Amino acid sequence: MKSIILYLLLSLFIIGKDAELETYSKTGHDQFSEIVFVDDERDLLVDMTQTQIDKQLDRIKAKFIGVTTKYSYTYKDIEYISTVVFSRSNKTSEKFVFDYSLQTVEYQERSLNVKGSVSYKNVSKKKEVENQFAADASISYTTTESFRETESSSMKVTVYPDKKITLRVVGEGKISMGYSKTHFLWICFKKGAWETVDVVTSYFELVEEDA
Amino acid sequence: MLKKIIFVLICLVAMFVIYLAIEKQPKQIKITTVQESYNINYIESENQELKIPILINQRNAYITEFKEINNCYISDNDNIINIKIEEIEYVEKKLINKEEYFLYNFYFTIDYKDNIEMPKAYLTIEYTDERKIKLDIGSFSLYVIKDSIYNDLGICNLKGIINEIDGKKTLVGIIAEIENHGVDLINIEKIELLNVNTYISGIKILNNISIDSNMDINNLIDTPYKINSDKTDVELEIDKTKYILLVVGYHQHYEIPKLGFTFDYNYRGLKRTFTFPSFTFFENHQREIPISDLTFYTYGYN
Numbered sequence: 001m002k003s004i005i006l007y008l009l010l011s012l013f014i015i016g017k018d019a020e021l022e023t024y025s026k027t028g029h030d031q032f033s034e035i036v037f038v039d040d041e042r043d044l045l046v047d048m049t050q051t052q053i054d055k056q057l058d059r060i061k062a063k064f065i066g067v068t069t070k071y072s073y074t075y076k077d078i079e080y081i082s083t084v085v086f087s088r089s090n091k092t093s094e095k096f097v098f099d100y101s102l103q104t105v106e107y108q109e110r111s112l113n114v115k116g117s118v119s120y121k122n123v124s125k126k127k128e129v130e131n132q133f134a135a136d137a138s139i140s141y142t143t144t145e146s147f148r149e150t151e152s153s154s155m156k157v158t159v160y161p162d163k164k165i166t167l168r169v170v171g172e173g174k175i176s177m178g179y180s181k182t183h184f185l186w187i188c189f190k191k192g193a194w195e196t197v198d199v200v201t202s203y204f205e206l207v208e209e210d211a
Numbered sequence: 212m213l214k215k216i217i218f219v220l221i222c223l224v225a226m227f228v229i230y231l232a233i234e235k236q237p238k239q240i241k242i243t244t245v246q247e248s249y250n251i252n253y254i255e256s257e258n259q260e261l262k263i264p265i266l267i268n269q270r271n272a273y274i275t276e277f278k279e280i281n282n283c284y285i286s287d288n289d290n291i292i293n294i295k296i297e298e299i300e301y302v303e304k305k306l307i308n309k310e311e312y313f314l315y316n317f318y319f320t321i322d323y324k325d326n327i328e329m330p331k332a333y334l335t336i337e338y339t340d341e342r343k344i345k346l347d348i349g350s351f352s353l354y355v356i357k358d359s360i361y362n363d364l365g366i367c368n369l370k371g372i373i374n375e376i377d378g379k380k381t382l383v384g385i386i387a388e389i390e391n392h393g394v395d396l397i398n399i400e401k402i403e404l405l406n407v408n409t410y411i412s413g414i415k416i417l418n419n420i421s422i423d424s425n426m427d428i429n430n431l432i433d434t435p436y437k438i439n440s441d442k443t444d445v446e447l448e449i450d451k452t453k454y455i456l457l458v459v460g461y462h463q464h465y466e467i468p469k470l471g472f473t474f475d476y477n478y479r480g481l482k483r484t485f486t487f488p489s490f491t492f493f494e495n496h497q498r499e500i501p502i503s504d505l506t507f508y509t510y511g512y513n
Contacts, residue, residue: 204494
């Protein structure tokens, strides 16, 4: 009897796993609410089925040791709508003024979405997108901070009754996608699909709407 | 056999010594910076911070010795503004013409309480041993702004039109919805952009502002856009609300992502000013600077 209980307890430890549910994101990238391909129509990783991904992964041959990556496409132009930087609505009958100089924008210049067990370090062996732009005759000035102030000087915005003031960010970027597998002695240990979005330009927009 | 081994060893040691001698030879200090449109607009009377990135071809050069800095100023042919060094921060390594350069950010504070415009500005840093460096940093402007105390005029929608001109992301237009919050007509008599390099070269009344920021400005204006078109005086009547496109002209073509502006207007016979100190219209995350645009300065040895 004791051994049965012990076996059951051990089984619980082995098979027990916390339920995991990722935060919903329409694009698979938290900072973008919308991503549109400029030149052609393609699916984002978030819209691909597991069968489609498995089909592509099956095409990667097993190797003795190391990571094999198959690029589906690299640095395709996209336009994005970012999540809202800030929004202030006024549901009162009085107008109010707020100073948005303290507001900050948090975003990454490279956003990553991964499906599967593959890790980003394994897939990022190709040149970084900024290197692709760096010609011999120029130096690249890539801003690397991921947390920055939008404004250094203050700006007062008046929000009138039943109105909402929003600062939005839209822009252009480059998207890359591929599949990777990690092998050791021809045995696959990790596999998955990944997608990276590199922000090239951000355009800021101050908008007043009805609250 | 032993002689041969000794000979090879002597050769190796000699090569190593020569290598060390070459390595230890002092290298001439070369520095450069990207010319920018440095601009500060502020309301409060606090000291303002200025960041100037400088590229140096070696680390630990006297240029970046914070304790050795005696005096710093920004100047042109007519003006000098004293600035105070606050910090020197190493950022990263960059390759220019296959030579390694080290990027440092020099942080200064400015305690200057008046408007000033320097279309051609130089940064001078003096060191305790009487050495000094002088760099062409581009342009510099500073505007002290009076806080708007009136609420009769406001901007409720604002964005930029950004086009690529001569390889530079350029703010070619400002789209704004101006609102009259008062009961009587508002007459805008003047609009000024708060940067020494920019001015308004055209204005167009729009029907709506559903326009993408990367739209070609030539689709919005009647004559082809020119970076240095003549300045236009703006006069506008605002009854309730108006959508406008302000075309931005440039005296010197710099990448200016952030800009402030002032509206001088007349309301019930009273002259007032509405100020928008600064708005970031865009950010260019992958900017390319042609090396031909850089000026390299040599400043002796360490």
